[in-house]
Amino acid sequence: MAETTPELPDSEALQVLHRVFGYDAFRGQQRDIIETVVGGGDALVLMPTGGGKSLCYQIPALVRSGVGVVISPLIALMQDQVDALTALGVRAGFLNSTQDFEQRREVEQAFLSGDLDLLYLAPERLRVESTVRLLDQGKISLFAIDEAHCVSQWGHDFRPDYLMLSELHERWPDVPRIALTATATEATHAEIATRLNLTEAKHFVASFDRPNIQYRIVPKDNPQRQLLELLRTEHEGDAGIVYCLSRNSVEKTATFLTQNGIEAVPYHAGLDSRTRAKNQSRFLREDGLVVVATIAFGMGIDKPDVRFVAHLDLPKSVEGYYQETGRAGRDGLPSTAWLAYGLQDVVQQRKMIDTSEGDAAHRRRLGTHLDAMLALCETVQCRRVQLLAYFGQQGEPCGNCDTCLTPPESWDGTIPAQKLLSTVYRLQHERNQKFGAGQVIDILLGKQTEKVKQFRHDDLSVFGIGTELKDTEWRGVIRQLLAQRLLTVEGDYGTLVLTPDSAEVLGRRREVMMRREPERVTRSRSSSGGGKKKIVDLPAEAAPVFERLRAWRAATAKEQGVPAYVIFHDATLRQIATDLPSSLTELGKISGVGENKLAKYGDGVLEALAGE
Ligand code: ADP
């Protein structure tokens, strides 16, 4: 296998990469990370989804003697992870609450007799004394702490059981630990290091850019229709995830899509666990299924060919948004992250924050998260630059987000801002009243509605002073004032109230720049795209071969009861369809075809290639 540095002898790690995984070379910082852990050192790895974190602990576990213990909260996915490793010829098992006594005993036996390379463990298992005793009796090569941000209370996936992981080092001081996460604000990063006692660890922070994902944020109008249009025009037949805030809207949206000819299944915590498991498994196994879900869905989903992630409601934080959208395009092919958001989202989220449990500091933290998310929505800058900046990284305007592709104009909104704030001021101070956006806009537009008459708002001096903007434009003004913290909402009805900064605008000491939405956000894919069922970057003559390979893969996956990607990823099938290997030796040179898969699937692939 070419393309490695010729003057160096292949390290054992590199040999494993070739032989077991069938890959040519390490990516990014993988080599340094693996060397650190193989050498017995601790590592803290921040790498975006799809960056290749798994190899960073799987290879050291194969190189070092003993069993690599992987702590992961993703019980539902452990079986798939083990299947994927088994397909590679790696000896793996898991211990979690889904197993019966007999199954658990088998795995424990394999662990004790040294017949495992990797053992996946749910964190709560470590609370059970017998598990700890079991671990004491075997030989552990390393601890991998996956989804390490779960230890952070600042973040969005906190799991109390993760706090116990700080004790690993006391109990097993000689076993190296590697903590991995795709979440990467400075705050979370620091918290992971402290809480896990990773005092000596080397930190590896990769670039968080996901260049193949196109970020788009549009004003919410009729979200289901908007979504349908997106799927019909750009993602027909693609697998994707649609996130909604509530169980109710998950159900409604899934039904709506199905009624409109798009196969979709719901996923939320209110469904019984069997239905949930079934829908998740269908999503992983089938090509082109859409899952409509609350954020309960998705952590650890390593389906490589998710082509879009759509949000129908505003995420609670930029971190959450980035994690969720990051589930698109792990395979590096063009993908879409699309979010529709409106004023009502802000009202709803503020309300949730106001009524949330926890102390004032906690609520303040939630408020800060929301503000950052709003700022991202209302930016006139490149979305990617803004996202990376949130994670403390720099970027250039990317050319692959909506603000780059269709730059919004920015305009001086000082006067409308003054009109709006002064309406809120007058209601509050002349009438001792608070109202939501709808009434405030009706006053500005001078509408004689029932409610206007009832409260005699047509007597206010501001009545009808805002006819230069349309209703939707006023909503935009309000959103931006909220995003800039010049206005806030409170209470059950989302009433508008001034903030300490509002006075600066009212007192003409501050200008307010605003974003004008492009009439219609035009879409454009970075790739040439075009055809319906696009197979990106595939020469025309290779397309039917690729389809044939996919059919073979689907049949094989079904027969073996594993997700299709466990057999080969799309990227590998594409390479095969382009190179048309005519022997097992040639097939073995293709990236993603390791020793074990060659032995297991080689003949099948060659037959599929030969078939008509
Ligand atoms: P993460 O866990 O960081 O989201 P994964 O470990 O799932 O990412 O890797 C993402 C994809 O990249 C997987 O399909 C994986 O097989 C592939 N990959 C990882 N490292 C390499 C490499 N060195 N060469 C080729 N492909 C790789």
Ligand code: ZN
């Ligand atoms: Zn951009």
